Amino acid sequence: MKLQFIGTGAADYDWKKYGEPGIAGSTSTLLDDTVLLDCGPTVPAALKRFGVDSMQITDIFLTHSHSDHFNIESVRQVAEGHTVRFHGSPQACEKVKDICEVHPFEKYGDTAQVGGLCQVTAIPASHYLQDLHEPAYLYIITDNPGKSDSKTLLYALDTAWMPSVARAMLGKSHLDAIVWDATMSQPGDWRIFDHSDPVMFKAIRQALYNSGNIDDSVKIWFDHRARTLWPADSAEQEAIARHENVMLAHEGETVII
Numbered sequence: 193m194k195l196q197f198i199g200t201g202a203a204d205y206d207w208k209k210y211g212e213p214g215i216a217g218s219t220s221t222l223l224d225d226t227v228l229l230d231c232g233p234t235v236p237a238a239l240k241r242f243g244v245d246s247m248q249i250t251d252i253f254l255t256h257s258h259s260d261h262f263n264i265e266s267v268r269q270v271a272e273g274h275t276v277r278f279h280g281s282p283q284a285c286e287k288v289k290d291i292c293e294v295h296p297f298e299k300y301g302d303t304a305q306v307g308g309l310c311q312v313t314a315i316p317a318s319h320y321l322q323d324l325h326e327p328a329y330l331y332i333i334t335d336n337p338g339k340s341d342s343k344t345l346l347y348a349l350d351t352a353w354m355p356s357v358a359r360a361m362l363g364k365s366h367l368d369a370i371v372w373d374a375t376m377s378q379p380g381d382w383r384i385f386d387h388s389d390p391v392m393f394k395a396i397r398q399a400l401y402n403s404g405n406i407d408d409s410v411k412i413w414f415d416h417r418a419r420t421l422w423p424a425d426s427a428e429q430e431a432i433a434r435h436e437n438v439m440l441a442h443e444g445e446t447v448i449i
């Protein structure tokens with residue numbers, strides 16, 4: 193499984209300045225060169241910047257409808273000139289049904305197939321949306337399902353503690369990698385009800401380890417880092433990641449799971 197982090201920032205960046213040094217893009221990840229996880233304001237510019245032709249994009253999976261993850265104009269630009277399948281909440285699908293071929297997740301635990309490439313299961317996030325009836329999703333993504341080289345990724349942003357329903361749906365799945373919400377770099381922030389800090393993640397990680405979902409080979413990235421809640425100095429950022437034995441998602445970086 194190939195991931196490219198095409199945006200790693202939370203919503204507190206000024207994206208009019210996107211492209212200037214130190215300005216992270218809206219959080220979005222490209223999976224196997226063809227599948228976009230979220231499509232926020234900087235995605236079309238990021239695809240150009242990192243040399244990705246939007247005609248390659250076959251599917252968009254939306255985690256939730258906050259404006260740093262879901263920008264209808266960005267979806268329109270990515271889908272221009274070809275058919276893109278859009279997967280997400282029924283509410284989000286309704287908003288892009290004239291632009292994309294929409295495939296709403298009707299309930300938690302629903303799975304979508306992306307050709308023979310991967311399967312994606314939507315489980316609940318702990319994240320507040322203004323429309324209280326609209327779900328926010330974490331995704332369990334498995335490539336080459338059923339094959340010996342199959343890998344499974346938990347894509348978990350934006351979220352605070354994993355809800356118990358998500359935990360139950362994760363079941364005994366073995367996770368090879370996790371991309372986790374790291375909006376805060378320190379504990380004690382009021383945003384803990386919607387986002388995570390390293391201390392929260394450490395506890396979740398230990399529980400996943402104890403229940404056999406992860407082992408020492410797991411690869412973990414902290415993503416969706418807030419400009420105002422992380423040190424500006426990149427060496428200090430890396431030190432926090434090293435201390436937690438995780439990696440930071442970097443703008444434009446490609447990683448293999």
Ligand SMILES: [Zn+2]
Nearest residue numbers: 202203260350
């Ligand atoms: Zn966000």
Ligand SMILES: [Zn+2]
Nearest residue numbers: 256258319350
């Ligand atoms: Zn959000």
